[in-house]
Amino acid sequence: MIHQYKLNGYNIVLDICSGGVHVVDDVTYDLIGGFESTGREELVDELASRYPDIGREEIDGIYDDVCALKENGQLFTEDTYEDKAGELKAKTNGVVKALCLHIAHTCNLNCEYCFASQGKYHGERAVMSFEVGKRALDFLIENSGSRHNLEVDFFGGEPLMNFDVVKQLVEYARSVEKQAGKNFRFTLTTNGMLIDDDVIDFANREMSNVVLSLDGRKEIHDRYRVDYAGNGSWEKIVPKFQELVKARGGKNYYMRGTFTHRNPDFLEDIKTMLDLGFTELSMEPVVCGENDPARLTEEDLPIVLKQYEDLAKLMIERDREGKPFTFYHYMIDLKGGPCIYKRISGCGSGTEYMAVTPWGDLYPCHQFVGDEKFLLGNIWDGVKNTAVREDFFNCNVYAREECKDCWARLYCSGGCAANAYHATGSVRGVYKYGCELFKKRMECAIMVAIDREFNQDGNTDK
């Protein structure tokens, strides 16, 4: 299977199953487009009349080149991976390598669009005790098999509302990781309200990554991200984020925004982030209910898709100016990205990744917390609800009928189970709106990667 598209002056051909990426001229683009449906003679004739400046002989030569790429497994490669779909998960069956610790089901902001209902996840306010957190870390070590790197995200609500426990848990993890043969990688996701020197120092010392919530323009951010008195938080948090990032000294962070129906033109928000001096950026479509006014509409879709294209062009411009920035969804390593097993396995929610509530219950991921149907078990007794785990275990790219003919399936791995569930009622469904955004993001990401590759080689012709 191949996928062809034109973007920013590039004619791009993806060979889906080998991961191959080719940049071609117009005649070759058309030739590849007709290769499987039209016989050689007819196709070459047709192209010779469409491109009179290119001789028939030359087009014949291109045809041979395309045949050679096919022979070489770089074009029209067959999908032979379906039987491998369960292999990685089977090999690592029962191994848990990442936990999202819901350190605080409470928040000092009252964001209307919050998927976690102001941090409470449709339940009571609660904070995780050190004992529960410690047991969660022990549970992770005990269940991580031979896996070395363990990921723990301090999540909420607002985790800094329970900062002492965060610190104690990191201290505990550091005290046991060596002996257990593990390496903890911590992430803190915060709205910034409680950042102070102590937090900055701690986060920059102990957190592999920090995710900072900022929606971009002040008026956009303050529309949703308000305190309980209704005051916007932008003025308060931006200087704190700037201070934290400055002190971070190049360690990973993401300035993470959410865009909604209010700002489908989210590129303006990305530009604001850049103007504020941030360069590691992520901007996510809102996750919310069907009747929520924040929900992205069909009318928003073309606007959003255009933002992604313009964002890619902006990245290239900034590359040329020597002021590069990162957009989370455009990070793509064509040479060193994930292997095929990872690409067909799905995200790992409910199997290798779980969320832990403040009282120690386990859910398939943070987005299922509070939905009792998905309660897996707890950190003392382990996973008891094997039916739900089985459902997630079998959730891979081949489990979704709609994905079978999609060119993006080995880039998205079947998509987000939570999004699928909320859109269709099944974790094996497909959230089509999300697919449209994802496909555009991949096209843009690959185009930017191509531009970088060609320019790094000093070859700037297109």
Next chain:
Amino acid sequence: MEHIKTVSTRNLCESAKKGGCGECQTSCQSACKTSCGIANQQCENKNK
């Protein structure tokens, strides 16, 4: 330009032979938290 420029990429068919160590990051953990995508992940297999 020449007719076809092939970008250097990891061959997925080859990765089937030595892949699957499971050391890579969980997909949406520690970043987006709301949409899956694995293409932007790093491979952490030391023996590939």
